[in-house]
Amino acid sequence: MAFNLLMCPPDYFEVAYEINPWMSIERRVHQEAAQKQWQDYYNLLTGTLKVKVELLEPVRGLPDLVFTANGGIVHKRLFVRSNFRHKERKGEEPYFEKWFKKKGYKVKTIGRPLCFEGEGDALMMGKDLYTGFHFRSDVEAHDAVSGHLNLTYFALELCDERFYHLDTCFAPLNEKSALVYFPAFEPYAQLVLWENVSDPIQVPENEAVRFACNAVVLGTDVVMPDGCPQTTAELEKRGFRVYPLDFSEFMKAGGAAKCLVLKI
Numbered sequence: 001m002a003f004n005l006l007m008c009p010p011d012y013f014e015v016a017y018e019i020n021p022w023m024s025i026e027r028r029v030h031q032e033a034a035q036k037q038w039q040d041y042y043n044l045l046t047g048t049l050k051v052k053v054e055l056l057e058p059v060r061g062l063p064d065l066v067f068t069a070n071g072g073i074v075h076k077r078l079f080v081r082s083n084f085r086h087k088e089r090k091g092e093e094p095y096f097e098k099w100f101k102k103k104g105y106k107v108k109t110i111g112r113p114l115c116f117e118g119e120g121d122a123l124m125m126g127k128d129l130y131t132g133f134h135f136r137s138d139v140e141a142h143d144a145v146s147g148h149l150n151l152t153y154f155a156l157e158l159c160d161e162r163f164y165h166l167d168t169c170f171a172p173l174n175e176k177s178a179l180v181y182f183p184a185f186e187p188y189a190q191l192v193l194w195e196n197v198s199d200p201i202q203v204p205e206n207e208a209v210r211f212a213c214n215a216v217v218l219g220t221d222v223v224m225p226d227g228c229p230q231t232t233a234e235l236e237k238r239g240f241r242v243y244p245l246d247f248s249e250f251m252k253a254g255g256a257a258k259c260l261v262l263k264i
Helices: 031-048 093-102 139-149 187-196 229-237
Strands: 004-007 052-055 072-075 078-081 106-108 122-125 128-133 153-157 170-172 177-180 199-202 216-218 221-225 241-245
Touching: 004 031, 031 052, 031 221, 031 241, 072 093, 072 139, 078 093, 078 139, 093 106, 122 170, 128 139, 128 170, 139 153, 153 187, 199 229, 221 229, 229 241
Parallel strands: 004 052, 078 106, 128 153, 177 199, 221 241
Antiparallel strands: 072 078, 122 128, 170 177, 216 221
């Protein structure tokens, strides 16, 4: 299976504001380290894993543009663009829209004031769409998204502000299995997951806060942050090849492997 991803080089990446619990303007990003971590990731994807990666031009003043997963969601040749909740990220919206229009995608948007933050809060598991809401995306927005995509969806309410996006606590692996940090979800959402994910891998808290669930799954290859031995062992038991990388600079802004790519 061929995989295509959209990334954005971290030329202007920094923690310039605080819009989630991980961000502190006092924890400065080391630019050289961030560039190396991003390049190591890009090289792994394009070299070892033979993934086609397209690039979005970085823009001065939009430090989180590097987190392309939040720009929207792609299904076939349709792109549903995000409506960011925080004003600090709203400036990213036209750049994503322009890129996808230029590439010939049909572009849809969600009516304001509803907020929707792309693959950060909307992930495919097999043929099903799972969405996260509360902190960044509105459940009503997911009605519109699912309508555009012509998909039914499972809405999951998040309850731990550290896991402000769905992709920080849930990573579909295939039609049966997913990485899940269950305490990040409200009780009813946990029940939905238990009933619909037949083989969940329960990620422990010490690895969840290392963004173990913010993993990129490419067939049987999984790229995830290093320092997650228990989750890695569970993946390997199921036949996955795990590629651990250092994402520590990006974690300062609340993201890791998944946040840095958008599936296209």
